[in-house]
Amino acid sequence: MQKSWRHRFHLPAVIGTIPMILVALGVFVIGIGFSVLWSFTSSKLFPTYDFVGLAQYRRLWADNRWLVSVNNIWFFGLMSITCNMVFGYLLAVFMDQRIRQEDLFRSIFLYPFAMSLIVTGLVWQWALDPNLGLQEALRNWGWSSFSFAPLVSAETALYALVVAGIWQGSGVTMAILLAGLRGIDEDIWKAARVDGIPTWRTHVSIVAPMMKGAFATAFVLQCVGVVRVYDLVIAMTGGGPGIATSMPAVYVIQLITVRQNVGQGMAGATMMLLPVLIVLAFSGILLWRRNRLREAGA
Amino acid sequence: MTVGPITAIQPPREAPDQAGVAPFGPKPRRISAGRIGIYAFLVVAALFFLIPVYIMIVTSLKGMPEIRLGHLFNPPGEPTFQPWADAWLHACTGRDCNGLSPGFYNSVKITLPSVIISIICASINGYALTFWPYKGANLLFGLLVFGAFVPYQVVIYPLIIGLSSVGLFASLPGIIIVHTIFGMPILTLLFRNFYAAIPVELFKAARVDGAGFWRIFFYIMLPMSVPITVVAVILQVTGIWNDFLFGIVFAGRSNWPMTVQLNNIVNTTTGVREYNVNMAATILTAAVPLLIYFISGRWFVRGIAAGAVKG
Amino acid sequence: MAQNGTSVSIQDLSLSFGVVTVLETLNLDVAEGEFIVLLGPSGCGKSTLLNCIAGLLDVSEGSIFIKGKNVTWEEPKDRGIGMVFQSYALYPQMTVEKNLSFGLRVAGTPKDEIAKRIARAAEILQIEPLLQRKPAALSGGQRQRVAIGRALVRDVDVFLFDEPLSNLDAKLRAELRVEIKLLHRKLQNTMIYVTHDQIEAMTLADRIAVMKGGVIQQLDAPQTIYNRPVNRFVAGFLGSPAMNFIDGQAETGATAAFKTGNVSIPLARYAFDAAGNSSGPCVFGIRPEHVALGEAANAMPFAIDAAVEIVEPMGSDTLVWTKLGGQNFSFRVEAEKTLRNGEPIRIGFDPARASLFDSQSGNRM
Numbered sequence: 001m002q003k004s005w006r007h008r009f010h011l012p013a014v015i016g017t018i019p020m021i022l023v024a025l026g027v028f029v030i031g032i033g034f035s036v037l038w039s040f041t042s043s044k045l046f047p048t049y050d051f052v053g054l055a056q057y058r059r060l061w062a063d064n065r066w067l068v069s070v071n072n073i074w075f076f077g078l079m080s081i082t083c084n085m086v087f088g089y090l091l092a093v094f095m096d097q098r099i100r101q102e103d104l105f106r107s108i109f110l111y112p113f114a115m116s117l118i119v120t121g122l123v124w125q126w127a128l129d130p131n132l133g134l135q136e137a138l139r140n141w142g143w144s145s146f147s148f149a150p151l152v153s154a155e156t157a158l159y160a161l162v163v164a165g166i167w168q169g170s171g172v173t174m175a176i177l178l179a180g181l182r183g184i185d186e187d188i189w190k191a192a193r194v195d196g197i198p199t200w201r202t203h204v205s206i207v208a209p210m211m212k213g214a215f216a217t218a219f220v221l222q223c224v225g226v227v228r229v230y231d232l233v234i235a236m237t238g239g240g241p242g243i244a245t246s247m248p249a250v251y252v253i254q255l256i257t258v259r260q261n262v263g264q265g266m267a268g269a270t271m272m273l274l275p276v277l278i279v280l281a282f283s284g285i286l287l288w289r290r291n292r293l294r295e296a297g298a
Numbered sequence: 299m300t301v302g303p304i305t306a307i308q309p310p311r312e313a314p315d316q317a318g319v320a321p322f323g324p325k326p327r328r329i330s331a332g333r334i335g336i337y338a339f340l341v342v343a344a345l346f347f348l349i350p351v352y353i354m355i356v357t358s359l360k361g362m363p364e365i366r367l368g369h370l371f372n373p374p375g376e377p378t379f380q381p382w383a384d385a386w387l388h389a390c391t392g393r394d395c396n397g398l399s400p401g402f403y404n405s406v407k408i409t410l411p412s413v414i415i416s417i418i419c420a421s422i423n424g425y426a427l428t429f430w431p432y433k434g435a436n437l438l439f440g441l442l443v444f445g446a447f448v449p450y451q452v453v454i455y456p457l458i459i460g461l462s463s464v465g466l467f468a469s470l471p472g473i474i475i476v477h478t479i480f481g482m483p484i485l486t487l488l489f490r491n492f493y494a495a496i497p498v499e500l501f502k503a504a505r506v507d508g509a510g511f512w513r514i515f516f517y518i519m520l521p522m523s524v525p526i527t528v529v530a531v532i533l534q535v536t537g538i539w540n541d542f543l544f545g546i547v548f549a550g551r552s553n554w555p556m557t558v559q560l561n562n563i564v565n566t567t568t569g570v571r572e573y574n575v576n577m578a579a580t581i582l583t584a585a586v587p588l589l590i591y592f593i594s595g596r597w598f599v600r601g602i603a604a605g606a607v608k609g
Numbered sequence: 610m611a612q613n614g615t616s617v618s619i620q621d622l623s624l625s626f627g628v629v630t631v632l633e634t635l636n637l638d639v640a641e642g643e644f645i646v647l648l649g650p651s652g653c654g655k656s657t658l659l660n661c662i663a664g665l666l667d668v669s670e671g672s673i674f675i676k677g678k679n680v681t682w683e684e685p686k687d688r689g690i691g692m693v694f695q696s697y698a699l700y701p702q703m704t705v706e707k708n709l710s711f712g713l714r715v716a717g718t719p720k721d722e723i724a725k726r727i728a729r730a731a732e733i734l735q736i737e738p739l740l741q742r743k744p745a746a747l748s749g750g751q752r753q754r755v756a757i758g759r760a761l762v763r764d765v766d767v768f769l770f771d772e773p774l775s776n777l778d779a780k781l782r783a784e785l786r787v788e789i790k791l792l793h794r795k796l797q798n799t800m801i802y803v804t805h806d807q808i809e810a811m812t813l814a815d816r817i818a819v820m821k822g823g824v825i826q827q828l829d830a831p832q833t834i835y836n837r838p839v840n841r842f843v844a845g846f847l848g849s850p851a852m853n854f855i856d857g858q859a860e861t862g863a864t865a866a867f868k869t870g871n872v873s874i875p876l877a878r879y880a881f882d883a884a885g886n887s888s889g890p891c892v893f894g895i896r897p898e899h900v901a902l903g904e905a906a907n908a909m910p911f912a913i914d915a916a917v918e919i920v921e922p923m924g925s926d927t928l929v930w931t932k933l934g935g936q937n938f939s940f941r942v943e944a945e946k947t948l949r950n951g952e953p954i955r956i957g958f959d960p961a962r963a964s965l966f967d968s969q970s971g972n973r974m
Binding site: 010013019025026029094110116119126132133137140171175224230266 | 337343426445510583
């Protein structure tokens with residue numbers, strides 16, 4: 001009993017983890033608490049404690065720019081996560097066919113991930129620039145009616161962001177899923193072959209369901225990236241044309257810095273936090289239930 | 299004993315004459331359509347990943363007149379490194395025309411201490427969480443992991459206020475603190491998982507020998523932590539070097555890192571857009587993490603995989 | 610048990626990965642209904658050979674016949690085989706029933722036929738209560754039974770087992786060993802069974818093929834392999850506690866004898882292999898249970914004085930270590946016998962039960 005007490009309050013361990021205590025409590029609890037608190041105030045450039053109830057939230061949801069941002073993040077998130085997963089999975093499956101030059105292909109698929117999203121944004125800004133990029137190049141090659149300038153039009157600029165996002169991130173999905181594929185017992189493949197199950201069927205019916213963990217990892221990584229998408233938008237479109245590619249992350253930063261409207265900015269930030277909290281709570285419950293089931297089964 | 303899911307590693311052999319010959323030896327393998335399809339897909343995918351950077355490299359080596367001709371894919375007619383020199387020394391951000399070099403040095407000044415401090419903190423955290431869990435430690439860890447998922451926008455403003463109140467906002471120490479904070483969740487997770495895989499008997503043996511918290515850490519755990527530290531360094535260097543948001547908010551104008559400078563050079567140029575200079579500047583900014591990527595090779599992949607194992 | 614006709618025939622089979630040769634010009638004929646065990650240390654090529662028979666590996670040379678049909682280029686599913694894996698390789702997200710039926714459903718077998726086969730397999734293996742469970746909810750032994758069931762429903766002629774019991778604990782292993790033997794008796798199918806466990810091999814096999822370095826060293830009935838091993842490797846690999854090996858010299862002439870130090874063992878009763886040498890440097894091998902002690906030793910054609918060095922009681926019997934010609938030598942006595950360290954004893958054996966191996970080639974003399 002006494003030993004366990006000493007173990008619990010071992011002083012050097014507490015001292016050694018002071019930074020962690022400060023960050024966990026100071027930043028991720030108190031900091032977020034203040035953000036939420038300020039979302040109920042009329043703070044402008046500096047925080048005040050003049051509480052105005054839900055007024056900031058009402059103004060937020062009345063702001064067309066915010067509504068567009070929210071729409072955009074859903075569209076962008078859905079598109080880019082789906083495309084990224086499908087493309088990443090295809091890459092992983094094709095990479096798993098005992099191909100030659102696997103390391104070379106892997107390096108090529110993965111290197112954009114090493115680059116800043118600012119760089120990615122600029123690269124694609126140029127590649128899609130009507131006067132400089134693909135459109136101009138193909139016209140110069142003699143296809144004079146070719147028209148491809150997604151960044152100029154409000155309808156298509158989001159797709160361009162999705163393409164850039166895939167370019168930067170699908171290599172990682174590929175790497176994670178490939179590791180998942182390689183982690184599957186070789187005997188499973190053999191058993192399926194002896195059973196006479198076609199390769200594609202083995203993938204769909206047996207192997208893919210076995211890779212739940214890898215898929216979940218890739219998915220979570222994608223989601224975190226989507227919610228935080230800021231650099232890419234700034235570098236590639238600056239939120240434009242107009243406000244066509246504005247995102248909540250961009251919107252909030254603009255409110256805090258340029259438009260000096262902290263109260264409403266914090267309301268936006270709180271709205272960004274909400275889905276994360278819901279998903280975390282949901283997965284927490286799932287995890288807890290699974291653990292209980294496992295204990296019950298054992 | 300290694301059996302592929304689809305085919306063995308043997309190179310395809312010459313098929314024996316089919317006419318009336320009993321099957322003998324390896325199954326004759328035609329270069330199947332499927333095989334061609336696989337390589338076609340991979341090559342097209344590779345082109346998708348390579349072309350944008352190819353364009354950047356060739357354009358950065360061209361003069362402006364040649365660029366205006368619009369032959370995007372053509373290699374430079376008269377290669378020139380002038381755009382690279384301009385990008386490094388003379389490119390303008392607003393009124394200043396000192397090129398990217400100040401940004402480069404700022405990035406170095408930000409990245410080095412941030413990487414070192416964040417890794418020291420995280421390794422101690424991981425060690426303490428694994429071997430000396432005090433009451434509430436796991437709750438703290440849970441909060442930290444939660445922090446890995448939180449949108450930065452929720453935390454940025456309180457941090458601005460907090461750092462301002464101690465006079466560190468818009469300063470080098472300020473940005474270093476911010477990077478340490480936001481690196482901590484993932485790095486702590488990384489180190490905790492690493493230490494959790496170490497046999498606990500090692501720790502017990504050291505305790506029986508009378509070693510305490512710090513002695514065990516410095517003499518036993520730290521020397522064993524080289525591989526995970528390499529992964530952490532790769533993760534942090536690329537992450538911090540590539541950061542834009544924290545740099546622009548917390549570093550202050552005089553400490554703006556390379557990414558911020560790059561964005562300013564490219565996206566705020568008035569007058570004629572010097573594409574060649576801009577692209578050279580972009581390549582220069584990407585150079586450090588790319589260098590790390592190509593040197594570290596498989597370690598980089600391991601870093602991603604390790605960083606991805608959340609929960 | 611073996612009936613007429615050849616079930617599986619392997620002819621001049623070779624397999625190499627690049628420069629590494631895993632199997633070398635290997636020939637093996639398995640009779641219909643026979644239980645063959647491929648036995649050897651890890652890396653000897655036994656699993657590779659099984660994978661070649663299954664069609665999971667392409668061979669480099671040679672051909673494979675199953676039921677008289679050349680299947681060298683056939684897909685595994687068309688070879689008439691079922692296979693059981695060491696890791697069970699059950700499809701984790703499917704119930705036991707789905708696991709058993711998946712291959713049949715993909716092949717388009719009629720529903721009632723599938724149901725019939727599953728019912729039969731489940732009855733034979735006594736897994737009826739488990740049909741709606743998922744593999745994660747099964748014990749190791751139950752999983753292995755389901756894995757066997759998956760081979761069973763394929764209604765095939767040849768069963769291939771790839772170390773099926775290696776992942777189980779000792780007690781369960783012994784139980785399932787008996788079950789597999791009963792299963793073979795009931796089904797009368799050809800079975801090819803890979804293992805590194807000599808007890809499994811001895812108890813299950815009609816014939817054992819001992820493998821090393823991609824080559825079959827000896828293919829014979831278990832008793833023959835145990836009593837007349839063709840080389841020193843086979844002699845040492847089978848038997849626990851292991852055979853005693855004594856280095857020395859075989860001498861022919863008026864009285865053939867094996868000499869080591871100042872000990873001379875007469876070889877008059879030893880049946881020399883017709884093909885091997887009969888003199889020169891060699892190794893004398895005798896199993897611990899073939900050594901007699903005390904009065905019984907004096908009745909043997911060869912007996913000698915020795916002293917007890919170490920006594921290892923094993924419960925059912927006791928292993929005693931001593932020296933013979935200055936080399937370590939062990940023998941078995943019944944557990945009731947009490948011997949003290951250093952106690953002088955007399956030991957003896959019949960050289961007819963020994964094995965002599967050429968020092969150079971390791972082959973039986």
